[in-house]
Amino acid sequence: MDIKSMKNYLYWLYCQFELITCSYLMEPWEKLLFYTFNITMLVMLLYTAYIFVPVHVSMAFQFFLHLFGNQHENTVSVVK
Amino acid sequence: RQGSGKKMEDTFSILYFQKNGISNGTLYKKTFIEHFEQAPMYVAVLTFLGFGVGTVFGYLRDFMRAWGLEKRNVATEREQQKDFVPLYQDFENFYTRNLYMRIRDNWNRPICSVPGPQFDLMERVTDDYNWTFRFTGRTIKNVINMGSYNYLGFAETDVNALKTVTIELQKYGTGICSTRQEMGTLDKHIELEKLVANFLGVEDAMVFGMGFATNSMNIPALVGKGCLILSDELNHTSLVLGARLSGATIRIFKHNNMQSLEKLLRDAIIYGQPRSRRAWRKIIILVEGIYSMEGSIVRLPEIVSLKKKYKAYLYLDEAHSIGAVGATGRGVVEYFGMSPDDVDVLMGTFTKSFGAAGGYIAGRKDLVDFLRTHSHSAVYATSMCPPVAEQIIRAMKCLMGLDGTTQGLQRVRQLGKNTRYFRRRLHEMGFIIYGNDDSPVVPLLLYMPGKIGAFARRMLEKNIGVVVVGFPATPITESRARFCVSAAHTREMLNTVLNALDELGDFLQLKYSRYSKSSHPELYEETRLELED
Numbered sequence: 070m071d072i073k074s075m076k077n078y079l080y081w082l083y084c085q086f087e088l089i090t091c092s093y094l095m096e097p098w099e100k101l102l103f104y105t106f107n108i109t110m111l112v113m114l115l116y117t118a119y120i121f122v123p124v125h126v127s128m129a130f131q132f133f134l135h136l137f138g139n140q141h142e143n144t145v146s147v148v149k
Numbered sequence: 150r151q152g153s154g155k156k157m158e159d160t161f162s163i164l165y166f167q168k169n170g171i172s173n174g175t176l177y178k179k180t181f182i183e184h185f186e187q188a189p190m191y192v193a194v195l196t197f198l199g200f201g202v203g204t205v206f207g208y209l210r211d212f213m214r215a216w217g218l219e220k221r222n223v224a225t226e227r228e229q230q231k232d233f234v235p236l237y238q239d240f241e242n243f244y245t246r247n248l249y250m251r252i253r254d255n256w257n258r259p260i261c262s263v264p265g266p267q268f269d270l271m272e273r274v275t276d277d278y279n280w281t282f283r284f285t286g287r288t289i290k291n292v293i294n295m296g297s298y299n300y301l302g303f304a305e306t307d308v309n310a311l312k313t314v315t316i317e318l319q320k321y322g323t324g325i326c327s328t329r330q331e332m333g334t335l336d337k338h339i340e341l342e343k344l345v346a347n348f349l350g351v352e353d354a355m356v357f358g359m360g361f362a363t364n365s366m367n368i369p370a371l372v373g374k375g376c377l378i379l380s381d382e383l384n385h386t387s388l389v390l391g392a393r394l395s396g397a398t399i400r401i402f403k404h405n406n407m408q409s410l411e412k413l414l415r416d417a418i419i420y421g422q423p424r425s426r427r428a429w430r431k432i433i434i435l436v437e438g439i440y441s442m443e444g445s446i447v448r449l450p451e452i453v454s455l456k457k458k459y460k461a462y463l464y465l466d467e468a469h470s471i472g473a474v475g476a477t478g479r480g481v482v483e484y485f486g487m488s489p490d491d492v493d494v495l496m497g498t499f500t501k502s503f504g505a506a507g508g509y510i511a512g513r514k515d516l517v518d519f520l521r522t523h524s525h526s527a528v529y530a531t532s533m534c535p536p537v538a539e540q541i542i543r544a545m546k547c548l549m550g551l552d553g554t555t556q557g558l559q560r561v562r563q564l565g566k567n568t569r570y571f572r573r574r575l576h577e578m579g580f581i582i583y584g585n586d587d588s589p590v591v592p593l594l595l596y597m598p599g600k601i602g603a604f605a606r607r608m609l610e611k612n613i614g615v616v617v618v619g620f621p622a623t624p625i626t627e628s629r630a631r632f633c634v635s636a637a638h639t640r641e642m643l644n645t646v647l648n649a650l651d652e653l654g655d656f657l658q659l660k661y662s663r664y665s666k667s668s669h670p671e672l673y674e675e676t677r678l679e680l681e682d
Contacts, residue, residue: 085658088599091199091206094251096278099206 176450178486183405183445183585184576188596188661196596196626203598207247222280244620252602253279255617261288263306264297266637270614289612293642295632296616300473300589301560302637303504303544314539321535329521333532341538344545345509349479350489353518354511356541357526358533360468360498361387363508366526368435368464369395370519371494376431377417379410379461383443388435388466397433398423404443407451410434414459432461438470438481438497442623442631444584444592446474449481453491464494472502473589478548478561484587499537503544507533564589564636567643571634574647579660583629591632592618593650593659600657601628607657611649 087093092100213219223246226236237246254275262269270289273282297304305311317337327333338356345354357363368391372378376397380388382404392399400417402409414432421428434456436447447465456463467480475483480497482489489495494516498508510520521527548557568589575582581594595601595617605617619628634643654660 081656084656088603088657089195089199089597091203091599093599093603094203094248095206099209103202103206 176454181446181448181585185443185445185583186581186662186664188581188594189663192596192661193626196598199598200625203248207243210247211243222277241621248598249619250279252605252619254282255602255605258614263304264294264299265304265306266294266299266302266635266639266642267291268294268297268614270609289609292609292612292614293638293646294614294635295646296614297635298469298501298633299504299635299637300469300502300564300633301478301504301544301548301557302635303502303540303547305504305637310543311540313543314536317539318536323534323536325532325534327531328529329527329532335532335535335538337535337538337542338532341533341542342509344542346511348545348549349482349495349511351495351511352514353516354509355517355520355524355527356499356507356509356533356538357524358507358531360500360506360508362526362530363496363498363510364388364466365391365394366530367496367510367520367524368392370523370525371395371464372397372431372433375422375429376433377429378433378435379413379417380435381405381437381440381447383440384435384437385441385466385468388437392435404440405445405448407448407455410452411455414455414461418459432459433464434461435464436466438465438467439474439585439588439590441469441590442592442618442629444582444588444590446470446481446484446585446588449485449487449492453487457491462493463491464496465492467495467497468508469501469590470588471497472548472561473564474587476561477558478502499541503541505537505540505544507537507541560636564634567634567636567638570640571632571643571647575650576662578647578651578654579662580650580654581662589634591634592629593632594627594629594661595659596626596628596661598628600659603657604630604653604659607653608649611653613646613649 084093090103092103095103210219214221214223224237226233230236236242254273259271259273260268261271268291270292272285272287272289274285275282321335321337325333325335329338341356342354345356346352357366364385364387368378368388372392372395374396376395378392378395378397378399380392380399380401382401400413402413417429417432420426434452436452439446449465452463455461465481470484471480472478474481477483480495482492482495489511493512495511496508497511499505500507510517543552546552547554548561550557565587568587568591572582572586572591575591575593583592583594584590595604598619601617601619605615608615615630615632617628617630623629632646
């Protein structure tokens with residue numbers, strides 16, 4: 070039953086998307102065009118994020134580390 | 150139009166006070182509560198998004214039509230006229246071609262029975278996305294009617310009720326074939342005019358065959374060049390047309406906003422006419438009793454006090470409010486407890502509450518005598534036909550109690566109860582409703598263009614007929630569904646409609662109101678003492 074309510078919920082979300090973006094009013098070929106465009110944009114966005122976000126995050130992290138004093142190594146040593 | 154909330158201890162809803170219209174304590178005898186709640190910001194953003202997508206696809210379709218990739222169903226210029234000034238390039242035509250056509254099946258639906266509380270619809274389908282329709286031959290029966298202006302329920306086919314109308318039909322026939330000034334004044338018209346004057350409590354009245362024409366043909370007779378018309382922002386097209394035809398100067402004040410009106414009046418008196426600085430020959434204020442798109446009631450006491458102070462005239466169009474508000478159905482003048490002598494020109498129509506057609510203008514005897522000679526309608530338009538006049542006579546007699554029963558008063562009371570119940574339940578459910586708590590016109594805001602079509606179609610599937618309104622009649626982002634409550638609706642019908650609205654409101658996410666949310670209204674059923682009375 071959980072699967073059924075999940076499917077209903079997803080269908081309802083799809084209906085909301087259709088209503089908000091006016092694709093409820095479109096003819097089938099227009100809908101195809103619109104969804105193709107949207108999905109293409111989404112896939113490109115996700116792919117770009119996947120490639121570039123980790124590199125940028127690590128570069129930003131290193132930049133801030135450099136900003137707060139030139140310590141690349143661990144200078145805290147254990148004093149007995 | 151902002152509202153600020155203020156919780157009260159023992160009521161289910163929250164009172165809103167309009168920022169620019171705190172009611173003057175001494176002028177209003179009862180509280181004047183109007184709601185114009187603004188939707189949350191994300192709703193406006195999503196509405197614009199929806200219109201943006203619609204516009205982009207509109208341009209795409211126009212491109213395809215212009216380059217011959219798609220069959221042209223629209224009106225276009227002929228080949229020989231291609232070099233002339235283009236006819237169909239403005240926004241109105243663009244909107245009609247690309248957005249209105251997609252949801253056109255929700256308007257102009259042919260009905261095939263009397264528009265009472267329930268009616269029959271002819272079923273029609275479209276094969277090519279609303280460019281053409283065809284009738285399947287089936288009728289959809291007993292659709293609950295939430296769109297007709299049948300406020301007192303006089304649109305009925307009961308043989309006993311229509312007995313006098315049948316007699317008059319057989320006596321006079323249907324045609325008049327003349328104008329009022331030639332040979333079109335019947336004894337029925339005299340009787341009706343006396344009755345209307347008696348009903349409203351004025352000296353005399355004159356009736357016309359068409360409600361729209363009453364406004365558009367009589368305002369030019371009353372004002373002319375050198376006069377000033379101060380008209381409300383949201384006045385009906387008939388008033389606007391009449392004002393433009395008259396040739397007077399027109400100035401617009403914000404809807405129901407007395408500060409704006411007073412400023413215009415002061416400027417008019419101080420500065421006079423534009424170039425010559427002479428005094429205006431006449432200053433007339435055009436307002437309506439109930440505005441049919443907003444459901445708001447005019448602030449009559451304040452307007453009357455303003456008009457007395459600045460010596461202006463008042464023209465009150467009671468098309469929707471005559472019969473529908475007031476303790477005995479005599480309109481907004483009675484609703485506010487004022488005397489009809491305060492309003493110079495009382496205008497109204499018989500289309501809405503009386504189940505007939507036509508309009509009237511009432512007031513002092515010299516005003517009406519002037520109109521009998523100078524109105525364009527009296528000179529050129531055919532007068533009201535006798536069976537229709539008799540229908541108005543019998544409805545008005547019923548309303549005044551002259552037929553010996555209390556049926557008229559019961560209808561008015563039933564309308565008031567239905568109105569208050571309907572509005573209260575809708576507020577509790579969380580919809581955004583505009584207008585005064587006592588007006589039988591209930592606009593429910595939909596906002597997004599996609600939801601307009603979905604709402605109307607789904608309500609028809611549930612056997613309820615509603616009227617949805619979109620761009621040219623309302624601002625582009627505030628599309629709405631307009632319900633007209635009737636005295637003929639029973640509590641069961643209203644409950645059916647409310648349950649359907651509840652379900653649909655959850656499915657389409659229409660419950661935008663941030664204020665009144667009663668989570669378990671059904672628990673209050675028993676303890677809800679008759680607050681409606």
